[in-house]
Amino acid sequence: MKWKHFLSLGLCSMLAAPVMADNLYVFVPTDVRAKAMQQDISSVCPNVKVTVFGRGKDFRKQVKKSPPDAILSLLPVIDRSRAFETVMRGVQNGFTEEEYVLVSVDKALDLGDIKSKKIGVVDLLGRKPMGEFVSQLFQADIKLKRVTKQEDLLPLLTFGSVDGIFVSERLYRQIKNRSNLNLVSTSLNIKVGLVSAALAGAGAKEKIVDCLKKFSEKLNGTLGVDQWRIL
């Protein structure tokens, strides 16, 4: 009868052991601090171990050092993280991409002269990859001034450190609400993918999809989406 004891003991241990949470790394530049966003996401996804990064550098370093089961970030970041496959796309007003503009003070920028201008961006990818990414979008070599936080873009304009900043139309509206500078935008016909979720393997898909579906309207708004589309 001893084997029965061992079997029950084994079953009890399995039931008592904590369920291993899937890891989700989040890097989405917003005005909300990483700690606050981590609390928000963790509260709706208790079965997922959520880590929110405020800086792209820390995100990339940690993905390399300790790869997670899933990542949530802007599409250009996911595209560069080749080990992950996109499973969910954020949607805003029916689109999975958003328009980007150049924002300057007093006078719109002349796109014919863009190579001689210095443009401020939030660093998503690191020095060289970010330069390559933006130059590819503009089809021209662009001199970049990178900042670590979204809120640092406005001071770049205030102090004349750049000629313009490259931001989504949504972020332009937010900056305009915050500042009394005479900000003007230049349309570009450039679109960049919204926040998306990607997995390292198929295992965590159900849990991650459930997690994102539970995001509140406010949390989605912070991330710049209004719904999620499963691929």
Added chain:
Amino acid sequence: MADPIKLALDSIRNMALVGQALKLTRQLMLAALIVLTMPLAALAEEDKGLIFTSEGEAFREAVNGIIGDLEEDLSFVTVTLTKDSKASDIAKQIKKHQPKVIVLIENNSVKLYGAYQKANPEADFPPSVALAALFVDRFLKNIKNATGIRYEIPAVTSIVNMRSVVSKEIRKVGVVHRAWMKGMIEQNAKYCAAEGIELVSVSIPNKDSKLDQKLKSGLKSLIDKGVDALWVINDNALLNGKMIRGAWIPVVGKAKLPVIVGIEPLLNTKLNFGSFAIVPDHYALGVQAASIIGEIMEEDWEIGDRDLEQPVSVKKIVNTKVLEKKKVKYSKESLNAMDKVVNQ
């Protein structure tokens, strides 16, 4: 129970404010050097940067920002200086590492490097970038082939951040400053004006046996002029124990105004003084310096005619308890954009 004024004063001292920065000049000839170097063999053929820094967590953060941002482009050797370090120690390190670029973190590094240049006028000076040094423009004037980032947070940055939290409209912000800071205040007023903010300033003498009384009457006159907030400059002549007890707390404590300070201990609830502390983000300051170094590198190690930059990134701390005591309404939702919220 620790005295909050003492804590604030200790912090001001630790921040190496103006007085300390100037005193360091006299300490130039006292020596000793702690050197933290990377394995030299690995760097033999690479372009190298040489970082001179002082001891301290904030400065380490700045170093991390620089090295982290440029790790794929440039190797760095970091040398930690002490108050006993000498210009000759700088010379030894430069000779040893032959850097393409030099980074100077904190006033001691800037001053020692200036002394090194003065002592070696015939040497070739690679481009240098200074950061986390108070009133760095005063020192860089005498250093060849140098640029940098100012350490002082401009008023406009602090006010725009505060404005996003408090419910009331912020149109006029008051500041009391010593006469020698006139130029800096004018520049700040220009930036503020572009944001629709009037920076109302009161100048008091650089030295005066009754400086506390001058400060007190300056603060009172600003309140009488109907300012919507006060901006406190990190000037240790105006932020010592006598000034805090004799002028700031008696006047500012009673005023129903948000007060922006430049160091966190002045947010202590017991002081009933600062309600917002806007302080440098040292990691981001390092990344900003890395961006300058990257540009210099792309321009074949030429500094060109670049100006000193303003710091673009800050950390934001708010004391909601003090705001409530002063009956200043604020948006609770915007608190999640703060790096820290003090609420007791």
